[in-house]
Amino acid sequence: MLGFGCLVTILLTVYIYNSSSGQIVLEFGDFAGSNWDIPNWSSSKISDEAIAKFEAIHPRIKIKYLTGIPKSDYSEWLAQKIIKGKEPDVFCVLESDFNTLASIGILKKLDGLIQNDLKFEMAKFYNNAVKSGQFSGPQYALAREVVPILMFVNKTLLTKEGIAIPRDDWTWDDFYRICQKVTKDTDGDGKIDQFGTVGFDWHHAVYTNGQQLFDPYGAKAMFDQPGVVEAIQFIQKLNRLNANIRVTPDDYDNGKVAFRPFPFSAYRAYKSYPYRLIRYAQFEWECVKLPRGPRGKNASELHSFLIGISARTKHQREAWEFLKFLTYDWEMQMNILKYSYGIPVLREATESIEADMALSKYTPDQEISVDKRLLSQVIEQSTVTPRFHKYDAAMNIADNEIFRIINDDMDAETALRSFNRYLGEYLIQ
Amino acid sequence: MTSKQLFIISLVVVLLGTSFSVYGAPKQKVFGATMHNLNNPFFVALNEGIKQVVESRGDKLISFDPQQDLTRQISGIEDFVSRKVDAIFVAALDWKGIKPALETAKRAKIPVIVVDAPVYDVDLVATTVASDNWQAGVLCAEDMIKRTGGNANIVILHHPTAKSAIDRTEGFKSVIKKYPGCKIIAEQAANGQLDQAMLVMEDIIQAHSKIDVVMGLNDPTAMGAIAALESANRLKGVLVYGVDGSPDAKKMIKEGNKLTATASQFPSQIGLMGAEAAYKILAGEEVSKDIKVPVKLIDKSNIDQHVIDQFE
Known part of the structure; x- marks a missing residue:
């Protein structure tokens, strides 16, 4: 009896304490490892430090950090949580899941929270970073970091061939001329063994030609536009240089290819110690902007690391404070440069003097290997692909069909016209 | 619902x-x-x-x-x-x-x-x-003794809480203790992490002007040490050992003289x-x-007998 009385007293004390202190527990869901699929031994430090600092500023809020699920299993983990009605209050959203999660109402619309928060200025973000969290208009997520695509150049190979590194405003014609010049049989066995490019695919061609493949709401396919036709024709022309030999990423790694598009995160990781030891150590390389088509700019697709709030959270205000802290706090943004290989979404952070120091750390002779204004320009010139419900499925269909058009060297204009009709019907089904 | x-x-x-x-x-x-x-x-x-x-x-x-x-x-x-x-x-x-x-x-x-x-x-x-982790340490040490004649200033980068790493380090030490010319000049935790190994090694490089050998508890640790030595222009002449037999380590052995050997695991x-x-x-x-599970030492002399681009 005495024991029961003690238990009741303890429970009552705990209840009163919690009620008076008003402590709120927010769950934050994140995956383990790098979002950019490169080795990163300190990827959880960004969140660990953010949580510690946020809790210190907001003693009433406790963050329960749910991490450890590998990126490859994260979608399933999140889906299972949603099924049970137990998704975290705030969670990271893989780019490939964003359209689905926004379309089914799991992600909270943030527009009201943004407008009512006088301490939050959306204008400080890169415009394209903002767009990457929008779905058919409203804001459903905020980007914490972004990564554009750049062109890796094998300097050793170009120097050997007497070719200068392309300027940042180079065109498809410049690109083609260099590819044509370097594609050759170097060992005299009658087979081509040195190539112009690997990985510059039809997506890069379309985006560097300034084209969009769908209207913003996913109601209309635009694969029959002249700019898209030009892009596919350009890829066909590049492929013909290789005389049916399949060029692989290993060929680039082995120094046999002049150009390969890569995300900026790979540049940051492999240009500096310690990872420069592991990749592309056997030749000198640099990166430049992608070549532009006749209608486009020197930029391709932009990738984002997105974070959103559950539409079912019971702690909307606190969740917003935490999301804002993760994406908008200066120190947290500088930690992107310290612990990740992405780029901060706040323009001022990317262009700061501190960013110089972070970007030049562990590069030989502390060289500043990245022109920050150029980086900002690439981010803003990149393409944020349209966000609508059927986007991923439509792109899968397009990948298969365009692979066939390119591989069979079909007449691009006719084939794309026909394909566009088919895809248009799929979109309105 | x-x-x-x-x-x-x-x-x-x-x-x-x-x-x-x-x-x-x-x-x-x-x-x-x-x-x-x-x-x-x-x-x-x-x-x-x-x-x-x-x-x-x-x-x-x-x-x-x-x-x-x-x-x-x-x-x-x-x-x-x-x-x-x-x-x-x-x-x-x-x-x-x-x-x-x-x-x-x-x-x-x-x-x-x-x-x-x-x-x-x-x-x-x-x-x-x-793996037979003790033996992994022994294999690295025996190879190192052959190359140095038993006279070397040695750095050990270990992971003091992981038993696999403890055994490798102890196996290594069990061999070198027989050679008075082998001196452990620094022994610090890198916890098997590439980035951490680089930072730890940077400090060791500052404190010691003569380093002959680095024993890393695994391949990422060895590579972190190499990164620090190379960026400080101190890699030349240093024997670096790892454990794992990772594709990156085997590639490094095949392509150059940065990594001396790795005790390959499976x-x-x-x-x-x-x-x-x-x-x-x-x-x-x-x-x-x-x-x-047995381990095997891979170095320049036998690298061509191994598959480079994957673990074996």
Whole structure:
């Protein structure tokens, strides 16, 4: 009896304490490892430090950090949580899941929270970073970091061939001329063994030609536009240089290819110690902007690391404070440069003097290997692909069909016209 | 649950490309696996080895990456227990500190199969499948003695809580103690992490003007040390040893003189053997409590006999 009385007293004390202190527990869901699929031994430090600092500023809020699920299993983990009605209050959203999660109402619309928060200025973000969290208009997520695509150049190979590194405003014609010049049989066995490019695919061609493949709401396919036709024709022309030999990423790694598009995160990781030891150590390389088509700019697709709030959270205000802290706090943004290989979404952070120091750390002779204004320009010139419900499925269909058009060297204009009709019907089904 | 909610859930499941496998088919076995850090290719290969066996039987493996944090690893194991998995695979970050999690699993009658990194409380686990880590250290030391004649200033980068690393370091020391000309000038924790190894090695380079040998507890550690030595222009003439036989390490041995040798492990094999042991245990069969997998030294002299681009 005495024991029961003690238990009741303890429970009552705990209840009163919690009620008076008003402590709120927010769950934050994140995956383990790098979002950019490169080795990163300190990827959880960004969140660990953010949580510690946020809790210190907001003693009433406790963050329960749910991490450890590998990126490859994260979608399933999140889906299972949603099924049970137990998704975290705030969670990271893989780019490939964003359209689905926004379309089914799991992600909270943030527009009201943004407008009512006088301490939050959306204008400080890169415009394209903002767009990457929008779905058919409203804001459903905020980007914490972004990564554009750049062109890796094998300097050793170009120097050997007497070719200068392309300027940042180079065109498809410049690109083609260099590819044509370097594609050759170097060992005299009658087979081509040195190539112009690997990985510059039809997506890069379309985006560097300034084209969009769908209207913003996913109601209309635009694969029959002249700019898209030009892009596919350009890829066909590049492929013909290789005389049916399949060029692989290993060929680039082995120094046999002049150009390969890569995300900026790979540049940051492999240009500096310690990872420069592991990749592309056997030749000198640099990166430049992608070549532009006749209608486009020197930029391709932009990738984002997105974070959103559950539409079912019971702690909307606190969740917003935490999301804002993760994406908008200066120190947290500088930690992107310290612990990740992405780029901060706040323009001022990317262009700061501190960013110089972070970007030049562990590069030989502390060289500043990245022109920050150029980086900002690439981010803003990149393409944020349209966000609508059927986007991923439509792109899968397009990948298969365009692979066939390119591989069979079909007449691009006719084939794309026909394909566009088919895809248009799929979109309105 | 409303029909709208059901609709949403169906969409989530279908559209995120997932299945009900974890909570679905009643006869499906579910396993949990937690390694040190899935950024380390060695543990990725080990995890894949387990997955290969588990999925070939139509069962399910849930992986949990503690990202080098013991508290997280313990929570991960507790989560496996609360999900009532059939068995748990563990590469312990701390061979003694992992005990509370092992006790939780034991109380829930869930067998624990230790892979790669042994635990102190062996009575709490069903079996241990690991490389002959002591021998890995011995092989590196013997090779180093051959190359230096037993006179060297040695740096050891270790992981003081992981038993696999402790054994490698002790195996290495067991050889060099016979050579008075071998001096350990620095011995510091790098915890098997490439970035950390580089930072630790930078400090050691500052403090010591003559370094002849670096013994890394694994390949990422050896590469972190090489990165620090190379960026300080001090790599020339230094013998660097690792353990793992990772593709990156083998490539480095083949292409240049940066990494002297690696004691090759066979993570896929450890994973396969661990998973097969788990099925035997669940079937009530006897399994040896300690299964050792041999290691092999790879250096420039025999690199061409090995597959470079994957673990063996």
